[in-house]
Amino acid sequence: MTTFVELLLGGLSIGSVYALIALGFVVIFKATEVVNFAHASLLLAGGYVTAVLHDDIGFWPALLVGIAGAATVGAAIEFFVMRRYRGSDHSVLAIVTIGVDILLITELTRRMGTDVLALGDPWGNEVVQIGGITLAQTRI
Structure with missing residues (x-):
C-alpha cells in the first residue's frame, strides 16, 4: 500500500508541473487565439538562465533573473516577430511560432552543448x- 501512495503522490507532483505548463498554453491561446509552439522553448530559456547564474548569485536571485529573461525573450519575440504577422490567418501565426521554437531550441542547444546544467535547487536531493511513505524533497 505504501508503494501505491508513494507513486500516487509522485504522480500528483509531476502532474501539477504539467498542469502549470498546460495552463500557460491555455492563457496564451485565450489571449491571442493562437497556439504558441514556442512556449516550451521559452520555459527552457528561463531554465537555462537560472542554471547558468545560480553558482554566481544563488538560486533564488537566479530564478528571478531567469523569469525576467524568459519574459524579455517572449516580449522581444512578440515585438519583433509576431507583430509583423498580426492580422494574418491564425495558422500563419502558429507556423511562425514553430519557426521561433526551432530558432530558440537551436540556439539554446548550441549554447549548452553536451553539458548537463544543474539548477542548484535549494531543497537538495x-x-x-512520513510514516512508511518515502518522498523526495523535490516532489514536495
Whole structure:
C-alpha cells in the first residue's frame, strides 16, 4: 500500500508541473487565439538562465533573473516577430511560432552543448519519510 501512495503522490507532483505548463498554453491561446509552439522553448530559456547564474548569485536571485529573461525573450519575440504577422490567418501565426521554437531550441542547444546544467535547487536531493511513505524533497 505504501508503494501505491508513494507513486500516487509522485504522480500528483509531476502532474501539477504539467498542469502549470498546460495552463500557460491555455492563457496564451485565450489571449491571442493562437497556439504558441514556442512556449516550451521559452520555459527552457528561463531554465537555462537560472542554471547558468545560480553558482554566481544563488538560486533564488537566479530564478528571478531567469523569469525576467524568459519574459524579455517572449516580449522581444512578440515585438519583433509576431507583430509583423498580426492580422494574418491564425495558422500563419502558429507556423511562425514553430519557426521561433526551432530558432530558440537551436540556439539554446548550441549554447549548452553536451553539458548537463544543474539548477542548484535549494531543497537538495534528500528524502522525507512520513510514516512508511518515502518522498523526495523535490516532489514536495
